[in-house]
Amino acid sequence: MKTDVCILGGGIMGLATAYNICKSTNSKVLVLDRYGVGNDFCSSNDVNRVFRCSYGSDELYTKMTVSSLDLWTMLERKSGQKLLIPTGLILLQGQNSNSNGFNEASFKTLSRMGLGADRLDKEELESRFPQFRAPEGFFDHHGGLLLASKALHTFHSLAESHGVRFAKATARKVVSSDRPHVTTEEGQTIEFRKLVVTTGPWTNSLLEDRLARITPTRQQLVYFRPLNRLDLFRPEKCPVFFTDEHYGLPAGGIDAVKVSPKELSEAVDPDRANRSVDDEQISSCREACKRFVPALADGEVVRTKVCLYDMTENSDFVIDRDPEDSKIVYGYGFSGHGFKFAPLIGQLLAQLTLDEDPSFNLERFTAKRSKRRKPVLGAHLGKGE
Numbered sequence: 177m178k179t180d181v182c183i184l185g186g187g188i189m190g191l192a193t194a195y196n197i198c199k200s201t202n203s204k205v206l207v208l209d210r211y212g213v214g215n216d217f218c219s220s221n222d223v224n225r226v227f228r229c230s231y232g233s234d235e236l237y238t239k240m241t242v243s244s245l246d247l248w249t250m251l252e253r254k255s256g257q258k259l260l261i262p263t264g265l266i267l268l269q270g271q272n273s274n275s276n277g278f279n280e281a282s283f284k285t286l287s288r289m290g291l292g293a294d295r296l297d298k299e300e301l302e303s304r305f306p307q308f309r310a311p312e313g314f315f316d317h318h319g320g321l322l323l324a325s326k327a328l329h330t331f332h333s334l335a336e337s338h339g340v341r342f343a344k345a346t347a348r349k350v351v352s353s354d355r356p357h358v359t360t361e362e363g364q365t366i367e368f369r370k371l372v373v374t375t376g377p378w379t380n381s382l383l384e385d386r387l388a389r390i391t392p393t394r395q396q397l398v399y400f401r402p403l404n405r406l407d408l409f410r411p412e413k414c415p416v417f418f419t420d421e422h423y424g425l426p427a428g429g430i431d432a433v434k435v436s437p438k439e440l441s442e443a444v445d446p447d448r449a450n451r452s453v454d455d456e457q458i459s460s461c462r463e464a465c466k467r468f469v470p471a472l473a474d475g476e477v478v479r480t481k482v483c484l485y486d487m488t489e490n491s492d493f494v495i496d497r498d499p500e501d502s503k504i505v506y507g508y509g510f511s512g513h514g515f516k517f518a519p520l521i522g523q524l525l526a527q528l529t530l531d532e533d534p535s536f537n538l539e540r541f542t543a544k545r546s547k548r549r550k551p552v553l554g555a556h557l558g559k560g561e
């Protein structure tokens with residue numbers, strides 16, 4: 177089989193890339209996914225994901241959220257689908273100094289960049305958002321809830337309508353000599369001119385040693401339905417929220433509020449990870465709710481899910497051409513906070529694939545292990561989601 181562009185991985189990043197390549201060129205694009213597009217194992221498939229502009233003092237990511245917000249709006253217009261529900265984001269101050277520092281730095285950055293942020297004292301907080309308890313909070317006006325599975329299907333159908341082909345197969349080996357090709361576990365050989373690798377938590381098996389590696393981690397999500405007043409937790413009334421060690425999304429796309437730990441839990445083999453949620457995690461989410469969102473603390477658990485992060489050492493993404501072979505483009509290591517950037521990352525990976533100049537400086541996202549920025553203590557804190 178021959179194709180112009182072969183994309184490994186049909187999660188949100190692979191699909192967004194396929195769409196961006198096909199909407200501006202006549203290239204033949206093939207997306208391979210080991211479990212099929214829209215599968216339940218990939219990191220992209222869940223009811224909802226956080227959108228936020230708050231990135232502490234990190235101006236690069238903050239600027240990228242602004243571009244991404246425009247691109248989500250364009251995608252909604254193009255597809256006729258509502259994908260991003262604006263809710264705002266409330267960053268609740270607590271006892272964790274890393275989280276508190278991140279919240280305050282986000283407030284300052286958003287204010288300095290003219291993006292809209294409010295500081296709320298206890299009284300203002302409780303009168304504006306009676307769901308929450310905290311001594312202080314910062315409100316990011318652009319926070320919101322992305323309907324994740326719907327966005328995945330939207331990219332899929334737009335890509336399909338532009339002629340992208342899809343196959344269920346597992347890439348085993350990439351050979352990039354004079355006749356570049358991928359071999360699959362199912363016995364196919366696929367020749368390509370360009371290859372894009374967006375295989376999320378499974379990427380290490382396709383990487384040479386000189387390239388940045390990832391650690392797949394197991395993350396647990398719990399959906400609570402409050403015993404009373406679900407209306408207070410609908411997106412029209414309830415913002416996305418961050419507490420000391422947890423984050424939550426209002427009941428959008430499902431009649432329940434998602435709560436999950438921000439912390440990384442455990443490194444796993446992506447093929448063997450336990451996909452059920454532990455009772456201790458449910459208890460820890462309830463404890464966090466007791467302090468910050470009391471009406472949820474006794475809520476009924478209506479859904480749980482385990483998803484894998486693909487963590488780089490410093491939580492920065494990898495978005496780069498192979499430093500030694502420009503036929504190969506990498507997009508991985510989205511470290512638990514990539515979804516909100518999917519339309520932008522799709523655009524950037526398409527630009528790299530089509531030999532165009534990327535619209536952002538991608539120095540920080542280098543694939544070259546030796547050029548990566550050193551991790552800072554607690555770098556992941558406030559970076560997930």
Ligand SMILES: Cc1cc2nc3c(=O)[nH]c(=O)nc-3n(C[C@H](O)[C@H](O)[C@H](O)COP(=O)(O)OP(=O)(O)OC[C@H]3O[C@@H](n4cnc5c(N)ncnc54)[C@H](O)[C@@H]3O)c2cc1C
Nearest residue numbers: 185187189210218219220226347376483510514515516561
């Ligand atoms: C619990 C959780 C919560 C999150 N919350 C947020 C959030 O609120 N906001 C936010 O911005 N981000 C969030 N993220 C991060 C975001 O969801 C991910 O960064 C994003 O979905 C990654 O997409 P991807 O396409 O790179 O990977 P994936 O969606 O994992 O897709 C990779 C695909 O590659 C396929 N594949 C793997 N190996 C091969 C192979 N050898 N051959 C062929 N196919 C292969 C897999 O089957 C899979 O379908 C969260 C992630 C998790 C896990």
